[in-house]
Amino acid sequence: MDLLIRDATLRARPGRWMLTADAGVLTAVTPEGRDAPGDAVQVIDAEGRLVTEPFVDAHLHLCKVHTLDLAGSHALEAYTEGTMGAAMDAIETAAAVKREQTTAAVLERARRALTESVRHGVRVVQAFADVDPDAGLTGVEALLELREEFRDLVEVRVVAFPQDGLLRRPGTEELIAEAVRLGADVVGGIPWIEYTDADAAEHVRRMVELARRTGRRVAMLVDDAGDPGLRTTEMLACALLASGVRGSAQHARAMALYPEPYLRRLIGLCRRAGLGFVSDPHTGPLHLPVFALADAGLPVALGQDDIEDAYYPFGRHNLLEVAFLAAHLLEARADAHLDRLFDMVTVDAARVLGRPVRRLVPGAPADLVVLEGRTVREALTLHAAPRHVVVGGRVVASTSTRTVFQPPSR
Numbered sequence: 164m165d166l167l168i169r170d171a172t173l174r175a176r177p178g179r180w181m182l183t184a185d186a187g188v189l190t191a192v193t194p195e196g197r198d199a200p201g202d203a204v205q206v207i208d209a210e211g212r213l214v215t216e217p218f219v220d221a222h223l224h225l226c227k228v229h230t231l232d233l234a235g236s237h238a239l240e241a242y243t244e245g246t247m248g249a250a251m252d253a254i255e256t257a258a259a260v261k262r263e264q265t266t267a268a269v270l271e272r273a274r275r276a277l278t279e280s281v282r283h284g285v286r287v288v289q290a291f292a293d294v295d296p297d298a299g300l301t302g303v304e305a306l307l308e309l310r311e312e313f314r315d316l317v318e319v320r321v322v323a324f325p326q327d328g329l330l331r332r333p334g335t336e337e338l339i340a341e342a343v344r345l346g347a348d349v350v351g352g353i354p355w356i357e358y359t360d361a362d363a364a365e366h367v368r369r370m371v372e373l374a375r376r377t378g379r380r381v382a383m384l385v386d387d388a389g390d391p392g393l394r395t396t397e398m399l400a401c402a403l404l405a406s407g408v409r410g411s412a413q414h415a416r417a418m419a420l421y422p423e424p425y426l427r428r429l430i431g432l433c434r435r436a437g438l439g440f441v442s443d444p445h446t447g448p449l450h451l452p453v454f455a456l457a458d459a460g461l462p463v464a465l466g467q468d469d470i471e472d473a474y475y476p477f478g479r480h481n482l483l484e485v486a487f488l489a490a491h492l493l494e495a496r497a498d499a500h501l502d503r504l505f506d507m508v509t510v511d512a513a514r515v516l517g518r519p520v521r522r523l524v525p526g527a528p529a530d531l532v533v534l535e536g537r538t539v540r541e542a543l544t545l546h547a548a549p550r551h552v553v554v555g556g557r558v559v560a561s562t563s564t565r566t567v568f569q570p571p572s573r
Contacts, residue, residue: 165556166529167203170195171214172537173523174502179211184529184556191525205558207551213534213542215505216523217286217552218482219512222382222413222441222466225290225309225319226302227473229272233260234473242474246389247416247449251356257473258327261298269305276470277309279480280317281560284532284552287318288480289382289411289466289516291351293326294342296334303342316559320516322382324351329366331357336369343377349410350374352383354395364398371402374410380517381410386417389449393417397429400436411439411515413466416449426452430459439515443468445488446475453493457503457511464512465489465504482508483534483546490543498540505539529556 166184173180179195183203231239234257242253273290280288292302303323310319323342325335329352343350350373354366367383374381381403386393396415403410412433418426433440439462444450446468457463465485470478486504490496495504510520521527532549536542548562 164190164201164203166205166207166553166558168207168209168214168533170211171209171533172211174213174215174539180214182214182523182531184553187529187555189523189525189527189529192523207533207558209533209550211537212550213537213539214523214531215534216509216521217284217530217532217554218508219464219516219518220280220285220288220467220480220482220508221411221464221512221515222443222468223276223288223290223480224293224469224472224474225273225276225288225306226269226292226298227260228276228470228478229472230260231471231473231476238473239476243447245448247387247447248389250388253474254326254356258295258297260473261293261295264298264301266301266304269302270308273305273309274312276480277313277317277319281313281552282548282562283479283481283483284549284560285317285480285482286530286554287320287513287516287518289320289322289349291322291324291326291382292342292347294323294335294338295325295327295332296338297327300338300342300345303345303347307346316554320348321346322349322351323347324353325366325370326353328353328356329369330362339370340373343373343379348379350377350379350381352381352399353385353387354383354398355386355388355393360394363395367395367398367402371399371406371408374408375406381408382413383410384413385415387414387447388417389420390417391420391422397432400429400432400438403436403438404432409437409517411441413441414443414447415440415451416447418451419449426455430456430461434460439464439517441466441512441515442489443485444492445485450492453489453507454495454500454503462511462514463507464515465507466512481546481548483543487543487546501539501543505543530554
């Protein structure tokens with residue numbers, strides 16, 4: 164037996180529990196107090212701490228992390244302005260960083276972020292890499308290399324992403340196709356940034372068709388500005404229905420401004436298309452109506468979105484921190500709401516990415532985290548790095564803190 168975890172608290176299961184793992188899978192989950200199984204290579208005493216599935220980040224611009232000082236503050240100010248009316252200006256301003264971008268620079272910055280992923284128990288990340296005539300394939304090449312480097316610790320799903328548009332940046336479509344040929348896992352899109360609705364619809368059509376031909380999923384940033392006239396979420400859902408392709412809609416902030424009759428129709432359409440959603444409410448003043456979509460049966464996730472870049476000045480790739488912030492921004496502080504937010508950074512996020520949802524049951528992969536705190540509320544209150552991170556039955560990271568109080572001087 165490779166691993167034994169004793170005295171663990173599990174979600175929605177009263178009492179304390181023991182978990183055992185061997186050969187990379189969970190072999191038993193039994194109530195604490197029964198006879199302990201045989202010797203284990205490693206034994207963890209959880210001391211009543213909460214043990215859960217690891218975290219899944221369905222949206223991170225990994226090619227941009229730690230570039231805020233290079234980009235300056237203008238793009239950040241434009242993107243976070245009250246109505247998000249200048250969101251397009253923010254993207255155009257931030258693009259200047261990519262003119263000098265190299266694969267080596269992206270590697271160094273993104274490696275730092277993925278190291279934090281391991282520390283904070285993020286097992287899967289959908290990682291966007293900008294592709295355009297300025298950046299070329301430098302971002303994709305870096306993330307593909309890191310995908311292999313971290314493959315035993317973090318599953319990196321690389322998204323070839325036309326951040327600056329498709330029709331408005333000639334040459335981008337060919338680069339996206341080349342990125343997919345090189346091994347990008349997901350076809351990206353950002354149709355709302357095109358200059359006309361017709362171009363936005365064509366953007367969606369071309370990227371969904373590329374995904375269909377190559378057997379990929381799609382991940383598109385839709386309606387990411389304070390404009391209730393934006394309708395690219397609808398365009399994406401229609402294209403998925405017509406093609407049979409599956410995917411996710413990122414941000415969709417304008418849905419917060421839609422009239423209720425249209426919103427209800429759109430939710431029904433998205434449900435038929437099997438469309439999942441990812442919201443990052445901490446990175447902008449508008450956000451997706453998360454609970455309305457989840458109540459309607461749509462899979463919804465929370466994502467980190469950005470780490471110290473032109474759109475968000477903070478971030479540690481700590482999904483507990485993301486859920487903690489969402490609890491405030493979404494006015495979701497009751498325990499039932501906190502449980503739902505926790506699902507949005509674990510099992511529901513896996514659903515959005517089309518991955519199997521693996522609970523802590525015998526036969527599941529032995530991937531888990533031992534959190535600080537005995538309840539979801541306590542874990543969110545502390546939003547600390549997990550005490551232990553386990554991947555494939557092996558402890559890959561352990562974090563502890565210690566405070567020494569000095570006696571008062573006399």
